[in-house]
Amino acid sequence: MAERLITDIGGLPAGEVPRQEAPPLFWQKHMLAMFNVLWSNGILNLDEYRRTMEEMSPEDYNRSTFYGRRLDGMIELLVEKGLIDRAELGARTDDILRKGTRDHAG
Amino acid sequence: MPAESKAAYAPGDRVRILDLGKPGHVRTPVYARNKVGIIDRYCGRFENPEERAYGRVGRARIPLYRVRLRQRDLWTDYEGAEADTLVLEIYDHWLRPV
Numbered sequence: 510m511a512e513r514l515i516t517d518i519g520g521l522p523a524g525e526v527p528r529q530e531a532p533p534l535f536w537q538k539h540m541l542a543m544f545n546v547l548w549s550n551g552i553l554n555l556d557e558y559r560r561t562m563e564e565m566s567p568e569d570y571n572r573s574t575f576y577g578r579r580l581d582g583m584i585e586l587l588v589e590k591g592l593i594d595r596a597e598l599g600a601r602t603d604d605i606l607r608k609g610t611r612d613h614a615g
Numbered sequence: 616m617p618a619e620s621k622a623a624y625a626p627g628d629r630v631r632i633l634d635l636g637k638p639g640h641v642r643t644p645v646y647a648r649n650k651v652g653i654i655d656r657y658c659g660r661f662e663n664p665e666e667r668a669y670g671r672v673g674r675a676r677i678p679l680y681r682v683r684l685r686q687r688d689l690w691t692d693y694e695g696a697e698a699d700t701l702v703l704e705i706y707d708h709w710l711r712p713v
Contacts, residue, residue, distance in 0.1 A: 512638055513645050520646040520690065551672075560640040560668035590670070 514563045515570045535611040537576040544583050553586045561585045624680060628654045629713040632682065632705055640668035643709045651713050652684035655702050663706065678707040 547553050561582035562570065573581065587593045609615025624630060634648035635641070642664055660676035686699040693699070 512636065514641070517644050519644045554667050554670075554672060556640060556664040556667035557670060559664075563640060 515565065515567055516559070516563055533576075540576065540580050540583070544579060547583065547587075552590070552592070553583070557586055558582050623678065623707060624654045624657070624710065624712070626654050626656055630654060630680075630682060630710045631713050632684075632703075633709050633711055635709060637665070639665065641665055643705055644703070646689055647684065647703055647705075650684055650688055652682040652688075652703075655681040655683040658704060661706075679704055680707065680710065681705075682710070 544558075548555065558579075562578055564585075565573070565578070565581075570578070584593070584595075584598065588595050588598075606613075607615050629651060630653070631651050632643060632647050632649065635643075658679040658681060661679050662672065662674055663677050666672075666674050681702050682705045683700050683702050686693045686695055686701055687697065689701060
């Protein structure tokens with residue numbers, strides 16, 4: 510019997526699709542630029558990125574967003590490849606969030 | 616598997632999309648499995664995404680095809696035109712001749 514991936518939703522009941530425009534935040538554009546640099550330099554590939562999505566729990570996948578999943582997947586791959594340290598990333602993220610960003614006050 | 620597999624199907628050939636039951640990253644949607652369609656065109660050879668998804672890059676390139684399926688065969692409650700079709704890109708190892 511087929512194992513259905515979380516992304517494999519063709520033919521399942523779906524309800525209403527929201528269509529309102531949501532202008533991207535600065536971190537979202539920044540994050541996509543970083544993703545594209547890593548991709549075009551062969552550090553990660555799109556199939557790996559899709560795999561990180563599919564390995565998320567259904568709860569996490571559904572709670573997250575397009576940009577959130579992309580960010581989490583990118584981090585997952587960089588940790589997996591030993592390029593960044595999860596604890597160091599956590600500490601630096603906390604520091605940045607405390608100081609504030611272009612998207613929010615610290 | 617040979618480094619460069621040959622194209623096994625020609626446009627118009629009838630094929631069945633398999634259900635390989637393979638865990639991990641695959642790109643053959645569940646709704647298309649065990650369905651019969653016809654080869655629309657050969658797309659060329661590409662590295663297998665089922666390998667690339669785990670960082671195994673630079674391996675053998677395998678044939679990829681566009682397979683045309685009738686919407687009526689995919690969805691039992693399809694209400695569109697009889698002639699409506701859907702084209703999916705499916706890798707060679709997910710196909711069998713009919």
